[in-house]
Structure formats: structure tokens, C-alpha cells
Amino acid sequence: MTSTTTAHDEASALAIDGGPPVRSRPLPWEFPGGNRIGTEELELINRVVKAQSPFRFYGPDLQHMVDTFEREWCEKFGHRHALGVSSGTAALSIVMGALGVGPGDEVLVPGLLWVSCISAVVRAGAIPRLVDIDETFCINPDDLERKIGPRTRAVLCVHISGAPGDLTRISGICRSRGVALIEDCAQAAGASQYGRAVGTFGDIGIFSMQLNKTITSGEGGVVVTQRDDLFRRAVAMHDLGYARDDDGRIDTSDESCQLWGIGARMSELAGALGLAQLRKIPDIVSSMRDAKWRIRRALEGTDGLEFRDIIDPSGDSGLVLIFTLPDEPTCRRFIDALRAEGISGPSGSLAVVTMQEWGLHWYCNIPSLVHKRSNSRDGAPWTHPANAFAADYEYAAGALPGCDDLRSRGALLSIGSTYAEADIDDIVAAFRKVARELL
DSSP: OOOOOGGOOOOOGGGTTSOOSOOOOOOOOOOTTGGGGGGHHHHHHHHHHHHTTSSSSOOTTTTOOOHHHHHHHHHHHHHHHEEEEEEHHHHHHHHHHHHTTTOOOEEEEESSSSSSHHHHHHTTTTTEEEBBBBBTTOOOOHHHHHHOOEEEEEEEEEEEGOOOOOHHHHHHHHHTTEEEEEEETTTTTOOOOTTTEESSSEEEEEEBTTSSSSOOOOOOEEESSSSHHHHHHHHHHTTSSSSSSSTTTOOOGOOOOGOOOOOOOOOOHHHHHHHHHHHHHHHHHHHHHHHHHHHHHTTTTOOOOOOOOOSSSGGOOOEEEEEEOSSSHHHHHHHHHHHHHHHOSSSSSSSSEGGOGGGGGGGGHHHHHHTOSSSSOOOOOTTTGGGGGGGGOOSTTTSSSSHHHHHEEEEEEEOOTOOOOHHHHHHHHHHHHHHHHHH
């Protein structure tokens, strides 16, 4: 193994075997934006409360928090349109409606995602078709190209853990095959590739502002698009199915926006919290990116320890450090040993986990998908006549060899936005100590 021994990792037994741990206090919580909530958020929320106007479209003294949030979002990231919504999960359903996805369609999704991605496709009445991942832990362009077919309406590209895959190639494939590209940027706010913000490569995209994400409003999301037509439909979908006039009242006269909405509007309170957080995103991302790459570069070259392929490190949001070990038993032992060395968060934290512990992020860990469950008694969409083309699609473990391999021997370290120098030093020291004994 090639690494430099420091005073921190002097020869001693692993803590898991009875030796002294590297650190005795938990790492800070990994909630990036949540750790930064302060007076700025409180000031904007108080304005909404004092104005007694928490609904975004009208009130006695509307503060226009959501309007301002959307405008500043576009200014910051270069999106033509941004729409604040109630959650990232709702944003995905809004996107399906905006694109007109339904029975007879399939949406290609990676095997490493979040359950909400599958849920949005299924509830639209369409069929999810699995695509394998590569060493970026995002969609494998080769498998994507193989699987696009006559029923493919859209590709849902998930920028997992804050760093996108090969967006140049993925977007090029979608354009050449005439299918819509949806960017799921739920975990990637603040990320980019070659200077271009995520969410601007595809036809439409979504972000999440749930507590685990880069910035948070507790619950919240954003739909982004460069296309005017999709934005109009998204606005209608996120509301009651119709547009609104200049006074914020429902306007049913526009025939292009007579849809069935889902009531997923962002409140002024969530908009106020999100606006204050948005203004902090450069500092949050730079803090995480700096900490992550300092750790990674200190450990690169360690025999038996490999890291996720990041296409453009300068555009990585820094949210998570993903790494792989030689095999599944080594991976489990390595993570157990790291935790014993004190590389773990407070009770309830998922600061350090094996990929197998990452639950509903993996296709084969979603029982409703594996067993083709339905919300309705008739078993739709799996039983819908228009979806008979997908009768042979399978979702159990074994469907995606690349996913299955990386799931078995992969692991991750969540990167906090408030790491001190000592935290970074302890993480590096613990990795080196465990690697020296196990790899």
C-alpha cells in the first residue's frame, strides 16, 4: 500500500479488534444546508409570518418569496424557467405530466436511483425499464443506447450523490434517438459539468430540497426547463391543472393547460427558507467539495481502494465520497472497522454505509418494483393492455450486472458542510489505518 504514515495512524490494533479508536466524538451531521440554517432564514420567514401571507399566489401582503426564489435560481444556474414545488417527489410526477407520459410508454431509469423515480413513472401509467450503471455510478451510455426502443418516451438520468455521469454522451444519445431527457438533480444542486449547470442538458429536470440535500426547505423541490411549452404544462400540473392570471386566480381559458394537477405548490414559508439557503449554496458546495477532494486525494493510490469516476471534478457538488473495495466481505469488514474507529455520525446518521445498506436507492431493494405491485386492484400499469410489450421485464437482483457488482462491494462517506480540519484529518487517518490492516 502506498501511503504516508502520520502520528494519527501510528501502528496499533484496529479498534474493532480492541485497539484505540482514531476519534471518540461523532462526525457532524451530514445535512449540508440544514447545518447552515441561521438568522438569514429566520429573517425571511418572519417577513412572511408578519405579513400573514403564506400562500404564494395571493394574500393581504404578499412577500413574493417563491417568485424571488425562482428568479434567483435561474440567474444563478442559467435555467430559463424554474418552478418551486412541494417536494422532489412531486416534481418527478409533474415532469411526467408535462411530457405526457402514460400507458404504452416506457421510461428508461438507472438501477441506482431513488424510489421516487420509479414511483413517478408507475403512477403515470407507464413502465420503468432498467438501465445499468458504470463506474460513474450513473447511467451507462452503452447500455442506454442498447435499450432505447420504439416505446421509449423518455430517459430519466439520475445525478446520484452530487456528481453527474457522462452528460455529453447521454444527452447526445437522447437527441439522436428522439427521446426526452429528464435530469434528476435531486442530490446535485450546485453541480455542473464543464462549466454548465446540471438541469440544462436535458429537456426538463428536477431538484429536491429535502433535509439531506445540498440546500433545504425541509421539504421542497424545483422543476427546471429551457422549453416554454414544458414550463406551461409544469405550472398547470403543479397546481390544479390550469394556469393563473395576474391576480393569482385560476384561469381555465387556455386550452393548452387544461390538465389534472396535483396541488404541489411551494408555500411562501418554504420559499423563504429556500431563498435564504440558495444564497448560501456557493459556500456550502465549495466547503463540501474541498473536504471531499482533500480526503480523496490523500487516499488515492491506496492498494485495494478505488474511487468513483467523476467526469469533471471541478463540477462535483462534493455531497458524497463513493468508493469500492475488492469484494463484498472486505467491504463489510472495512466499513465496520471505520465505524469502530469513530468515523460515524450522531445516532441515526448514515455518514458511513455500505452500498448494500443504501436501501431504496437500488432497484432490487424496492419490493413494489421487484414484485410489480400496484396502487389499484387491477394491477396497473403492469396489467394495462397498452403495456403488454413489457411483460417480460424483470426487476429482481441479477437484472443489472454492473449495479449488482458495485452494490456488493461499494460504500460511501457522506460529506458534511461543516467539517473542521480535525474531522478531515481523522477521516484520512482512519481510512489509512483500516486499509493498512485489511487491504
